[in-house]
Amino acid sequence: MYPPAFEYAAPESVEEALDRLAEVGDEGRILAGGQSLIPMMKLRLAAPAHLIDINEIAELAYIREVNGHLAIGALTRHADVVRSEVVAGGCATMASAAPWVADPLVRNRGTVCGSVAHCDPEGDWNSVMLAVGAEVVARSKQGERVIPISEFVVDFFTNSLRPGEMVTELRVPRDDDRSGGAYLKLERKIGDYATVGVAAHLRLDEQGRIARAGLALTSVGPINLKVTEAEEMMVGQEPGDELFAEAAQIAARTCEPTSDVRGPAEYKRSVVAAYTRRAFGRALAGARGET
Numbered sequence: 696m697y698p699p700a701f702e703y704a705a706p707e708s709v710e711e712a713l714d715r716l717a718e719v720g721d722e723g724r725i726l727a728g729g730q731s732l733i734p735m736m737k738l739r740l741a742a743p744a745h746l747i748d749i750n751e752i753a754e755l756a757y758i759r760e761v762n763g764h765l766a767i768g769a770l771t772r773h774a775d776v777v778r779s780e781v782v783a784g785g786c787a788t789m790a791s792a793a794p795w796v797a798d799p800l801v802r803n804r805g806t807v808c809g810s811v812a813h814c815d816p817e818g819d820w821n822s823v824m825l826a827v828g829a830e831v832v833a834r835s836k837q838g839e840r841v842i843p844i845s846e847f848v849v850d851f852f853t854n855s856l857r858p859g860e861m862v863t864e865l866r867v868p869r870d871d872d873r874s875g876g877a878y879l880k881l882e883r884k885i886g887d888y889a890t891v892g893v894a895a896h897l898r899l900d901e902q903g904r905i906a907r908a909g910l911a912l913t914s915v916g917p918i919n920l921k922v923t924e925a926e927e928m929m930v931g932q933e934p935g936d937e938l939f940a941e942a943a944q945i946a947a948r949t950c951e952p953t954s955d956v957r958g959p960a961e962y963k964r965s966v967v968a969a970y971t972r973r974a975f976g977r978a979l980a981g982a983r984g985e986t
């Protein structure tokens with residue numbers, strides 16, 4: 696099906712894009728990789744009157760390390776993350792997730808920030824961002840806001856951007872040498888969305904106890920679910936399989952899977968438990984420098 700008619704603009708700077716966004720208000724949508732927006736327009740699930748294509752804004756294509764965090768620009772494709780040495784050395788949870796996002800064609804076009812903005816509960820990146828405690832940088836003609844990811848993901852396909860704002864960057868805390876992370880994804884075949892995805896992150900203190908724990912789940916709720924109860928329970932504890940099994944039970948109890956073509960709800964719940972335990976095991980090995 697063809698999408699409804701729309702006006703198209705391809706600004707070459709962020710300022711130009713913000714001018715255009717301000718002009719068109721609620722009628723405008725950013726077009727990044729187009730891997731979610733274009734199919735939605737073709738299915739007529741979205742019908743923006745104005746598309747603001749950011750693919751010509753070269754200044755948004757970057758991954759860099761700045762003041763203890765990784766800065767991921769809005770034109771960073773999934774494939775850039777797969778290849779990035781900055782990510783490989785700076786965020787184990789991200790590095791572990793990147794090869795699991797979609798298929799090579801989609802990874803070459805789709806962007807991390809586009810995926811985060813899209814807020815699809817089956818998307819992999821928002822679980823990673825919730826687990827590591829990322830922040831979203833939003834800009835408008837009025838200035839810049841830095842939004843914690845837990846406040847950015849509001850609902851099913853809904854973020855907390857205000858009219859006239861666009862995402863320009865993600866800020867991901869850099870792992871130190873006592874941090875580790877992992878993303879585990881069960882999919883029916885290569886390129887499929889997750890049946891279940893689990894993002895885990897750990898930071899140890901000098902005594903080897905847990906200083907920070909991050910846990911978030913994909914495809915088992917109306918949004919990507921941050922399992923705060925498990926995260927809080929783990930802080931100050933001795934890491935190990937017994938503790939991870941306890942976190943797994945909390946995750947299984949917290950998630951809200953539905954039965955669908957990918958499997959019955961109870962099956963997904965048991966995968967959540969098994970993957971949570973396993974993902975924390977891998978995160979711990981990373982945090983101890985054993986990988």
Ligand SMILES: Cc1cc2nc3c(=O)[nH]c(=O)nc-3n(C[C@H](O)[C@H](O)[C@H](O)COP(=O)(O)OP(=O)(O)OC[C@H]3O[C@@H](n4cnc5c(N)ncnc54)[C@H](O)[C@@H]3O)c2cc1C
Pocket residue numbers: 724725726727728729730731732733734769795796797798801804805806807808809810812813815817818819820860861862863886887888889
């Ligand atoms: C066949 C297929 C398989 C896929 N499998 C997976 C998968 O396994 N896991 C997964 O996570 N994803 C998967 N996806 C989705 C894919 O990752 C998309 O790339 C991603 O969801 C959207 O990124 P995009 O850059 O293409 O955004 P677009 O499609 O261009 O935009 C998506 C939405 O985000 C908004 N947006 C984009 N960028 C910005 C910005 N900078 N500021 C504000 N709003 C913005 C747009 O306005 C739109 O509403 C799949 C897609 C396809 C087609």
